[in-house]
Amino acid sequence: MTTTYAVLSEGLEKHYGDVHALRGLDLAVAEGAVCGVLGPNGAGKSTAVRLLTTLTSPDAGSARVAGHDVVREAAAVRAAIGVTGQSTSIDGELSGRQNLRLFARLLRFRGPAGRTRADELLERFGLTEAADRPARTYSGGMRRRLDLAAGLLTRPQVLFLDEPTTGLDPHSRNQIWEAVRELAGRGTTVLLTTQYLEEADQLADDIVLIDRGRAAHRGTPAELKSLIGGYAEVVVAHESALRAAAAVLDRLTGAEPTLDHEHRTIGVVASDPTLTLPRIVRELDAAGVPVIDASLRPPTLDEAFLRLTGRGDVRAPKEPAA
Ligand SMILES: Nc1ncnc2c1ncn2[C@@H]1O[C@H](COP(=O)(O)OP(=O)(O)OP(=O)(O)O)[C@@H](O)[C@H]1O
Ligand SMILES: [Mg+2]
Numbered sequence: 001m002t003t004t005y006a007v008l009s010e011g012l013e014k015h016y017g018d019v020h021a022l023r024g025l026d027l028a029v030a031e032g033a034v035c036g037v038l039g040p041n042g043a044g045k046s047t048a049v050r051l052l053t054t055l056t057s058p059d060a061g062s063a064r065v066a067g068h069d070v071v072r073e074a075a076a077v078r079a080a081i082g083v084t085g086q087s088t089s090i091d092g093e094l095s096g097r098q099n100l101r102l103f104a105r106l107l108r109f110r111g112p113a114g115r116t117r118a119d120e121l122l123e124r125f126g127l128t129e130a131a132d133r134p135a136r137t138y139s140g141g142m143r144r145r146l147d148l149a150a151g152l153l154t155r156p157q158v159l160f161l162d163e164p165t166t167g168l169d170p171h172s173r174n175q176i177w178e179a180v181r182e183l184a185g186r187g188t189t190v191l192l193t194t195q196y197l198e199e200a201d202q203l204a205d206d207i208v209l210i211d212r213g214r215a216a217h218r219g220t221p222a223e224l225k226s227l228i229g230g231y232a233e234v235v236v237a238h239e240s241a242l243r244a245a246a247a248v249l250d251r252l253t254g255a256e257p258t259l260d261h262e263h264r265t266i267g268v269v270a271s272d273p274t275l276t277l278p279r280i281v282r283e284l285d286a287a288g289v290p291v292i293d294a295s296l297r298p299p300t301l302d303e304a305f306l307r308l309t310g311r312g313d314v315r316a317p318k319e320p321a322a
Helices: 045-052 074-080 096-106 111-124 140-151 170-185 197-203 221-228 239-253 277-286 301-308
Strands: 005-016 019-030 034-038 060-065 081-084 158-162 189-194 206-211 214-219 230-236 258-260 265-270 291-297
Touching: 005 045, 005 189, 019 034, 019 045, 019 060, 019 189, 019 206, 019 214, 034 045, 034 197, 045 060, 045 158, 045 189, 074 081, 081 140, 096 111, 096 140, 111 140, 140 158, 140 170, 170 189, 170 197, 189 197, 206 221, 214 221, 221 301, 230 239, 230 277, 239 265, 239 277, 277 291
Parallel strands: 034 189, 034 206, 081 158, 158 189
Antiparallel strands: 005 019, 005 060, 206 214, 230 265, 230 291, 258 265
C-alpha cells in the first residue's frame, strides 16, 4: 500500500531580510495522521504553517497540501484546510456566535447549515453560555476555543494548529486535546506546532523536531525518547562520595555525569538499554559509594528535546544514522 501524504514539503526556505527563518524544511504527514512540529521560539514553526496555509510563499522549495501545490493551487489548498493561528482572528466586538456565523459566511457556508454548524461548535467547545456576549469579554482560553471552532467550520481535510494551547489552563488544554483527538479519529490530518513536549507526546503520531529552520530529528514520540535512552540519578550519603560515584557512572554509561553538590545527587544519561538499575547499584556498592537513593527512568520528551537540539546541559548522543 502506498502512503498518501496530506502534507508534503521539500526544501522549504524562507528569508525575512537577514533572518533565515526556514532553511530547507522537509515534511511528510500521512493522510489521517497527527504530526507534531516541535521547536523552541524562533525555530520556524509559524513560518512553516504560514507557508503551508498559503499566507506567504516560499523563497525556495515546494509543498503540497491535500494534493495541491501551495503556490500554484493556493485556492484549492485554502478550500481543503482549516487554520488556527498564534494570533487569533476573532473580532472582539462581535459575540462568539456572530464570529462563527461571519466566518461561515466568508467560507460560503450559508443559511441554516452554517448556523447549525456554528451552534454545534459552540456547544462542543463549552461556549454555549457565553455565545451571545462580545468575544472581548472572553478569557484567553475561551478565545482560543472559539478560534479553534472557527477553524473547524468546514470540517477541513487538513487542520493546522499553531500552538493551540499555549497559555491555556489544564482544563481548556484538555478540551482542545479532546477536540484534536476526535478530529483525528474521524480522519482529519492535523499538523500542530507546540513548544510543549507533553502535548506532542499526547497527540502526535509523529514528531518533527525543528531547530533553526530545519528538521533536526523526526520519529514517533517513543523513537525520539529511545534515541537518548534513559536517565540515571543517584543520591549519595555525603558530598565527598560524589566524585567516586561520578567515576562509576561515567564508566557504565560513557556519558558525562552532572553533579549537584547541594543535593548530593548525580545524574547521567544512560543510552544503553541493557543497563539496569541493579547493575548500577551493584557497581556503585563495589566501589564503596554510599548510595541512599538511585533511579533509572525513561527520559521525558523535554530532556529528549533539549538534548537532540543540542541545547541541553548534558552531553548529546552521537547523531543517529539517517
Ligand atoms: N514577518 C517577519 N519579519 C521578520 N522576521 C520574521 C517574520 N516572521 C518570522 N520572522 C523570524 O523568523 C524566525 C522564525 O520565526 P517563527 O515565527 O517561524 O518561529 P516560531 O518557531 O513560530 O517561534 P515561536 O515559538 O516564538 O512562535 C524568527 O527569527 C523570527 O524572528
Ligand atoms: Mg510561532
